[in-house]
Amino acid sequence: MNEIQQQQSTISAPSEGVLDAIGSTPLIHLRRYLESADVQLYAKLESCNPGGSAKDRPARTMIEHALQTGEIDENTTVIEATSGNMGIGLAQACNYYGIPLICVVDPHAQPQNIGIMEAYGAIIERVTQPLYGDYLKACLTRVQELLQQIPDSYWPNQYANLQNPQAYEQGTVQEVDAALQGEIDYLFVATSSVGAARGCQEYFTKRGRQTKVIAVDAAGSLLFGGPGGARRIPGLGSGNIPPLAAGQDFDRVVRVTDLDCVTGCRRMVKYESILAGGSAGGVLEAVRSMIPELRTKVCAAILHDSGTRYLDTIYSDNWVEQELRYPVEELEMRIEQPSRVNKSFSTQKPVRFSPHFLEHATV
Incomplete structure (x- = not known):
């Protein structure tokens, strides 16, 4: 196995505003997290974006695209359903461009995340009761009601907006690929809106690359034909099948429990001194569960946010x-x-979303 050579750091030019500082996040070689020394594992720390997560990228891309196409202006009210990170990314972008924003949140949204959105000037609309047992359905229904009530309002719809995966395709995964000089055997990425996983998959597919994209999902998620159930970690899994999932193939799906996520986060801070967010812990444990298959391979994991927003959980x-x-x-x-990631939750066959899974989507 050829060791990936570290590139010499260079001094970047000043950013033209905070949104220009999004991207170029660190890629860290994790030498201690795994029990095996013959697996090269690199972690993309998206928490180093100015808004604190990977969602800064699609939030900026969706808002700027809507501005460029004339779909919104400073008089438009942007409305989105969000569990936290996308809301923060949108709040930062909308505040920068002077655009009003309403974030529709459910009871599981972290109080700190809500506070950050409000600090950026976003208005918080709270949903207190699930719809058909699902809070996302309730949030999306409330979004539709607000769109009807508020003139000149706009829904970015992170679950269907193609600017979402494009932000990852043209940014995150391209940066990882460049840093590792094209030597990536496996890429692990958490799934929720499926924007990140789709963008990464499309990047490799368009280039005819054989990199395997491993989608990491929550054990209680409906994605990939899952049975559904309680989930406590925001930003991982979904109670709906988003339109961005339609027709997508992934090499494998690994489902992780809330406890797997906690284990990964605690292990990460103990061995690598990196305070990782909830979904990141699940992604890291998914990697660790596949060690026998990964020997002599180069692996990359996208870690969506920081543990600083999960100190109370x-x-x-x-x-x-x-x-x-x-x-x-x-x-x-x-x-x-x-x-201890349960192998019964994992599927080694390529997974394709079919229209059947999309029948009950409310987005």
């Missing part, structure tokens, strides 16, 4: 014990043991 012993019903003493042992 994933990094709180009380939350783990009360909400996940898991003793902290056992969690410490779990961190040191081989990954």
Whole structure:
């Protein structure tokens, strides 16, 4: 296995405004996280975007595209359903361009994320009851109501907007590919709107590359034909099948539990001194669960956000014990043991979304 050579750092020119600072996030060689020394694992730290997550990229791209096409201007009210990071990215972009924003959130949205959106000037619309057992359906229904009530309003629709995957195709994965000089055997990415996974997949497909894209989903998600169920980690999985998922092929789907995400986050900070966000912990444990297959391979993982927004949940012993019903003493042992990601949740066959899965989508 050829060791990827580190590129010499260069001094960047000043950014022309905060949105220009989005992208060019660090790619870190993780030498301690895995038990195996013969797997090269690199982590793309999207938390280093100015808004704190990977969602800065599609948020900026969607808003600027809508401005360029004349779909919105400073008099338009942008309305979106969001669990947090997309709302922060949109709030930053809309505030920069002087555009009003309403974020429709559910009860699981992190209080800190809501506070950040409000600090950027966003108006928060809260949904308190699920629709047909799903909060996303309730949020999307409320978005439609607001669009009818508010003149000159606009829905970016992160779940169907092609600018979402294009932001990852033209930014995130291109940066990873350039840094690793095209030597990527496996790319691991969390799925929710499926924008990131789709953008990465399309990047490699258009270039005829054999890189395997591993979609990491939540155990309680309806994506990929999942049975659905309770999920506590925002930004991972979905209770709806988004239109961006239509016709998409992924080499494998690995489903992770909330406890897998906590384990990955705690292990990451212990061994790499990186405070990773919830979905990132799940992505990292998905990598660790596949170590036998990954030996001698070059792997990259996109880590969507930082653990600083999960201090009251994933990094709180009380939350783990009360909400996940898991003793902290056992969690410490779990961190040191081989990954417990349930192989029965994983499918090794390429996965294609069919129209059947989209029948009940409300977006």
